[in-house]
Amino acid sequence: MTNTLFDALFAPHARNDAPFLQSDDGSVLSFAQTLRRAAQMAHVLAKAGVSPGDRVLVQAPKAADTIALYAGTLQAGGVYLPLNTAYTQAELEYFVGDATPKVIVCDPAAQADVAPLAQQMGATLFTLGAQGSLSQAADAQPDDFETVDRGPEDLAALLYTSGTTGRSKGAMLSHRNLLSNAEVLVDLWRITDQDRLIHALPVFHTHGLFVALNTALLAGTTVRLMSRFDLDTILEELPTSTLMMGVPTFYTRLLGDARFTRDLVANMRLFISGSAPLLAETHQAFEARTGHRILERYGMTETNMITSNPYDGDRISGTVGYALPGVEVKITDPETGVELPRGEIGVIEVRGDNVFGGYWKMPEKTAEELRHDGFFITGDLATQDGQGRVTIVGRAKDLIISGGYNIYPKEIEDVLNQVPGVLETAVFGTPNPDFGESVVAAVVSEGPSAVSTEALQTAVAQALARFKHPRQYAFLDALPRNTMGKVQKNVLRAQFGGAP
Numbered sequence: 321m322t323n324t325l326f327d328a329l330f331a332p333h334a335r336n337d338a339p340f341l342q343s344d345d346g347s348v349l350s351f352a353q354t355l356r357r358a359a360q361m362a363h364v365l366a367k368a369g370v371s372p373g374d375r376v377l378v379q380a381p382k383a384a385d386t387i388a389l390y391a392g393t394l395q396a397g398g399v400y401l402p403l404n405t406a407y408t409q410a411e412l413e414y415f416v417g418d419a420t421p422k423v424i425v426c427d428p429a430a431q432a433d434v435a436p437l438a439q440q441m442g443a444t445l446f447t448l449g450a451q452g453s454l455s456q457a458a459d460a461q462p463d464d465f466e467t468v469d470r471g472p473e474d475l476a477a478l479l480y481t482s483g484t485t486g487r488s489k490g491a492m493l494s495h496r497n498l499l500s501n502a503e504v505l506v507d508l509w510r511i512t513d514q515d516r517l518i519h520a521l522p523v524f525h526t527h528g529l530f531v532a533l534n535t536a537l538l539a540g541t542t543v544r545l546m547s548r549f550d551l552d553t554i555l556e557e558l559p560t561s562t563l564m565m566g567v568p569t570f571y572t573r574l575l576g577d578a579r580f581t582r583d584l585v586a587n588m589r590l591f592i593s594g595s596a597p598l599l600a601e602t603h604q605a606f607e608a609r610t611g612h613r614i615l616e617r618y619g620m621t622e623t624n625m626i627t628s629n630p631y632d633g634d635r636i637s638g639t640v641g642y643a644l645p646g647v648e649v650k651i652t653d654p655e656t657g658v659e660l661p662r663g664e665i666g667v668i669e670v671r672g673d674n675v676f677g678g679y680w681k682m683p684e685k686t687a688e689e690l691r692h693d694g695f696f697i698t699g700d701l702a703t704q705d706g707q708g709r710v711t712i713v714g715r716a717k718d719l720i721i722s723g724g725y726n727i728y729p730k731e732i733e734d735v736l737n738q739v740p741g742v743l744e745t746a747v748f749g750t751p752n753p754d755f756g757e758s759v760v761a762a763v764v765s766e767g768p769s770a771v772s773t774e775a776l777q778t779a780v781a782q783a784l785a786r787f788k789h790p791r792q793y794a795f796l797d798a799l800p801r802n803t804m805g806k807v808q809k810n811v812l813r814a815q816f817g818g819a820p
């Protein structure tokens with residue numbers, strides 16, 4: 321029996337008693353204990369009818385059992401589908417309807433809301449968290465499980481990413497996609513069993529789940545699993561840790577605290593940043609304060625990691641480094657798709673074992689973004705110098721990144737446009753010192769006092785997760801448009817470009 325990802329990440333640890341997951345409450349699970357817990361989870365899932373290829377949808381707090389559930393899903397041959405815990409019931413309904421999971425795992429506090437949805441879809445519902453039914457069911461199971469066969473091309477995970485057209489798309493990630501990327505990163509960033517990783521990222525996105533955990537599993541790294549980002553805890557953990565992965569907001573918040581000093585990080589080996597642009601000034605201030613040059617890398621849900629600054633060579637602020645080994649990157653003309661000469665600005669395209677197989681049940685969307693020759697069109701604008709170093713200069717896609725979370729303006733505009741009295745809206749990002757960007761909505765109404773800010777806020781609160789909510793509403797007589805009638809968001813950004 322072989323199971324590509326489970327055999328590489330988990331199975332080798334069957335007799336590894338080294339600490340793997342160190343949680344906030346002081347409890348520690350060794351690698352071997354995590355494996356035994358995964359087996360118990362796999363039994364629960366198999367009894368609930370999960371067979372190869374079935375989706376296990378997880379919207380649950382970050383805890384050691386959540387990681388064991390990820391492992392157990394893979395061992396049972398399932399497809400792991402994690403969701404942002406901030407998503408509303410309305411958002412959850414879409415994902416459940418689209419992915420038709422066999423099992424849904426939610427927070428105990430959400431059980432009453434999710435139960436009717438699970439019943440309607442014929443999915444088995446468990447809860448994970450304090451007194452959660454999944455953890456209790458797992459306690460009663462044997463701690464070994466016969467791993468279900470899964471090959472490199474089989475689906476391991478389905479991760480939803482929002483789209484410029486509004487509807488979220490499920491990126492289908494295979495065992496090969498995830499394993500190949502983890503292997504490359506362990507090697508490139510020299511991750512070993514001597515490392516201790518500060519893990520403060522959520523585990524429902526590529527960054528916290530795959531980049532951080534798959535590499536730690538492959539290398540045998542101890543993980544300080546924080547249930548959420550907490551500055552005080554990170555400051556406490558830095559002296560006994562060696563490695564940290566974070567979004568730029570982590571680093572600006574650390575720099576904002578006087579306790580964050582060169583002495584505090586004397587034991588640290590490497591700080592890695594990604595998911596959003598790291599400002600050159602943050603990079604420079606970090607080096608001045610700590611002596612460490614943050615290593616910035618670039619990736620996407622659909623592709624895992626694409627480029628990285630070098631470990632030994634120059635880590636240059638404002639650039640995302642070179643294509644990873646085994647990954648091809650080229651810069652193309654956004655209109656024609658033709659590769660551009662080095663130095664010119666175009667769209668980044670990427671090909672390699674890291675690139676996903678397509679969007680779940682959306683062949684047309686897949687065909688728009690994934691070329692027949694295997695190159696994926698990222699929608700990020702960049703240049704590449706003579707040596708191949710990539711510098712991201714903007715986005716061809718209408719996307720806001722706030723604190724590392726992607727927010728698609730179209731999704732918010734669709735909600736606002738439904739509010740009675742609204743004629744049209746344009747949602748855009750403005751610079752924000754903490755989150756990088758923050759969401760602003762320009763609203764044109766049918767007349768003076770035809771619509772209130774409260775009505776807009778209520779509509780948004782019912783439909784969308786809190787982090788997507790506009791932090792500012794601006795009522796305008798008309799939206800700025802070019803001669804083709806297209807809304808000029810650059811004009812709006814310039815007009816409202818402060819730091820709300």
Ligand code: MCA
Nearest residue numbers: 525526527549569594595619620621722723724725786787
């Ligand atoms: C929380 N809030 C936010 C955000 N996070 N608002 C805008 N943007 C955000 N990112 C809001 C909450 O709704 C709340 O609003 C208030 O801020 C405080 O919430 P709290 O939970 O206390 O916030 P926090 O703990 O300080 O969270 C900030 C954070 C978090 C730690 C930066 O957003 C985070 O962990 N971001 C990481 C995202 C990530 O992992 N991205 C990777 C995607 P109110 O008080 O008004 O109710 S993977 C990816 O992009 C690719 C593949 C890649 O390259 O990695």
Ligand code: AMP
Nearest residue numbers: 481594595596597617618619620621726
């Ligand atoms: P996601 O859809 O959550 O996978 O986000 C992927 C997007 O995040 C990319 O298309 C980029 O726009 C952005 N991104 C990730 N890493 C970086 C980085 N280091 N610098 C700039 N943008 C980044």
